[in-house]
Amino acid sequence: MAASVRTLALRTFRESTRNIQQVSRGRVKRSCYPARVAVCRGYSDGTEGKSTHFGFETVPEEEKAERVYKVFESVAEKYDVMNDAMSLGVHRLWKDTLLHVMNPQPGLRLLDAAGGTGDISFRFLEYTRSMYERQQRQKARSSQTPSWSDIADHYASNQTGLPQSRAVVCDINKEMLKVGKQRAEKAGISTGLSWVAGDAEELPFDDDQFDIYTIAFGIRNVTHIEQALQEALRVLKPGGRFLCLEFSKVSNPVLARLYDAYSFQMIPVLGEVIAGDWKSYQYLVESIRKFPDQETFKEMIEDAGFFCVKYFNLTGGIVSIHSGFKL
Numbered sequence: 001m002a003a004s005v006r007t008l009a010l011r012t013f014r015e016s017t018r019n020i021q022q023v024s025r026g027r028v029k030r031s032c033y034p035a036r037v038a039v040c041r042g043y044s045d046g047t048e049g050k051s052t053h054f055g056f057e058t059v060p061e062e063e064k065a066e067r068v069y070k071v072f073e074s075v076a077e078k079y080d081v082m083n084d085a086m087s088l089g090v091h092r093l094w095k096d097t098l099l100h101v102m103n104p105q106p107g108l109r110l111l112d113a114a115g116g117t118g119d120i121s122f123r124f125l126e127y128t129r130s131m132y133e134r135q136q137r138q139k140a141r142s143s144q145t146p147s148w149s150d151i152a153d154h155y156a157s158n159q160t161g162l163p164q165s166r167a168v169v170c171d172i173n174k175e176m177l178k179v180g181k182q183r184a185e186k187a188g189i190s191t192g193l194s195w196v197a198g199d200a201e202e203l204p205f206d207d208d209q210f211d212i213y214t215i216a217f218g219i220r221n222v223t224h225i226e227q228a229l230q231e232a233l234r235v236l237k238p239g240g241r242f243l244c245l246e247f248s249k250v251s252n253p254v255l256a257r258l259y260d261a262y263s264f265q266m267i268p269v270l271g272e273v274i275a276g277d278w279k280s281y282q283y284l285v286e287s288i289r290k291f292p293d294q295e296t297f298k299e300m301i302e303d304a305g306f307f308c309v310k311y312f313n314l315t316g317g318i319v320s321i322h323s324g325f326k327l
Helices: 002-024 061-087 090-102 119-142 148-160 174-187 225-235 253-275 278-290 294-304
Strands: 051-054 057-060 109-113 166-171 193-197 210-216 236-247 307-314 319-325
Touching: 051 061, 057 061, 061 090, 061 174, 061 253, 061 278, 090 119, 090 210, 090 236, 090 307, 090 319, 109 119, 109 225, 119 166, 119 174, 119 210, 166 174, 174 193, 210 225, 225 236, 225 294, 236 294, 253 278, 294 307, 294 319
Parallel strands: 109 166, 109 210, 166 193, 210 236
Antiparallel strands: 051 057, 236 319, 307 319
16 A cells, blocks of 8 residues: 555646746746734733644643654654555655745845754755855856856856855754754755744744745644744744744545555554654644645734745645745
């Protein structure tokens, strides 16, 4: 069954990737309209007596953050291995697609919220480096017989070097950050990369600091999604972009049945076999089903104050990318 799920997932992924490429080339146009700025729905500083969901379980709000922390503390060492096992490796394609939708230019500053072990930040730094090298090659080809002025300008630009792109991985879980730092050291990634322990609902940064804010497979785990969105808006610079990669609602009924069967029957078993932790992966499967659908989440992003909000479905809606701008 895993092979058939992988085949169907890859076929649907290719179709959704073609749609994204059409959007990026301007073939598909969507209206860009103001967000409905509103007070965060249901959020209050006084959490005493309030309840929320932890998977399918109802728990007091003040308890959820601690329980989620323990989940990721438990799975940190095997987190990346389990991502490959659970998604049959397709999570790598989803994250690559996020970077292509983002299309960051050299010199930008990224906040990778709930960044875990650094997958998005690593891709961001590699993408901007490759982009810079491509731009340099294009300049070289365009000046076959350069003038002395062009040579001087080229020499000066080489002296200045690559515009410094910066990525900040921010995660509330110190064990996840520890694993991420170890991965960065092994890969030799250090320039432009920093690690910060912080809560997505109360980010430890000043206003208007980042060009891009990403949160990949993390926002469904926060207690108050609306508050996390407000914080994303606060720390972005005017003109900055919000991007969220998250599990969502499957639109194809056949894929939905296969996906549910695989999720509930296989993923907790993989968690037990690979990470020795059934309960954490049972929670992760349940948390996906409790997360708002694509349209509802889009409205939440608009309510937080973002403009030009839209989303792209990947793999038939198993995952979606939501995008918005701070104006």
